[in-house]
Amino acid sequence: MSELRFVRLGFGADAVEYQEAWQEQRRVHADRVAGAIPDTCLLLEHQPVFTAGRRTEPSERPIDGTPVIDVDRGGKITWHGPGQLIGYPIVELPQPVDVIEHVRRLEEAMIRTCADFGLESTRIEGRSGAWVLGDPVEKRAALGGLSLDFDPRIEDDEFDARLSGPEYAPSNAGQRGEDRKLGAIGVRVARGVTMHGFALNCDPDNTWFDRIVPCGIRDAGVTSLSNELGRPVTVAEVLPVAEKHLREVLETQKPLPRAV
Numbered sequence: 001m002s003e004l005r006f007v008r009l010g011f012g013a014d015a016v017e018y019q020e021a022w023q024e025q026r027r028v029h030a031d032r033v034a035g036a037i038p039d040t041c042l043l044l045e046h047q048p049v050f051t052a053g054r055r056t057e058p059s060e061r062p063i064d065g066t067p068v069i070d071v072d073r074g075g076k077i078t079w080h081g082p083g084q085l086i087g088y089p090i091v092e093l094p095q096p097v098d099v100i101e102h103v104r105r106l107e108e109a110m111i112r113t114c115a116d117f118g119l120e121s122t123r124i125e126g127r128s129g130a131w132v133l134g135d136p137v138e139k140r141a142a143l144g145g146l147s148l149d150f151d152p153r154i155e156d157d158e159f160d161a162r163l164s165g166p167e168y169a170p171s172n173a174g175q176r177g178e179d180r181k182l183g184a185i186g187v188r189v190a191r192g193v194t195m196h197g198f199a200l201n202c203d204p205d206n207t208w209f210d211r212i213v214p215c216g217i218r219d220a221g222v223t224s225l226s227n228e229l230g231r232p233v234t235v236a237e238v239l240p241v242a243e244k245h246l247r248e249v250l251e252t253q254k255p256l257p258r259a260v
Contacts, residue, residue, distance in 0.1 A: 201224035202235045
């Protein structure tokens with residue numbers, strides 16, 4: 001891996017419109033493929049936007065007709081907006097490419113960042129990203145007066161949590177004692193160089209996620225550093241800490257080629 005360069009595109013009042021950032025990603029990606037620039041990580045906040053990866057199902061999109069931008073990354077639908085630190089590492093991977101190893105490094109950077117703020121986060125098998133674990137199932141409150149032996153979100157094919165009140169909302173997962181995602185990941189690798197990346201929730205309005213099925217996961221929710229720590233934790237506060245850990249995992253921890 002080459003030395004990692006950080007580019008801060010825009011935050012706060014200068015938050016970047018998604019299509020503008022996507023165009024910049026493509027430009028930087030082409031330059032990295034050509035060897036004209038070193039590994040580069042774009043850091044920014046987005047203006048509010050829903051984006052859908054290739055595996056997004058129609059039933060996971062907003063029920064109110066809110067526009068969604070379909071993109072060429074992995075994963076499903078998510079929201080980006082103010083209060084969320086976005087990172088797009090555009091880095092060359094060794095051949096043969098191991099996308100999972102790249103995802104694990106991004107998870108590690110987010111987990112280390114959260115730890116520096118006093119919050120323990122972790123991975124969940126089969127679900128990418130950084131997570132805060134909920135209570136054991138037997139200690140969770142029943143949903144809508146129903147026993148957790150029958151969770152309608154996963155047992156009833158026609159059940160739609162978005163029509164069934166705030167007790168089912170992803171933004172209220174902490175009150176239900178459920179697992180909740182703190183940082184999401186969706187990546188693409190083209191010509192051996194990565195695109196897209198991660199979104200770490202610092203102090204966003206998480207009710208935006210209630211319009212969709214975030215990442216296609218119906219039996220967990222979303223959270224933020226501010227929610228979990230009980231105090232405001234801004235993107236500006238998180239930014240230098242995240243840069244430090246991204247440098248550690250993307251620059252000094254050289255990934256091994258995928259075994260063949």
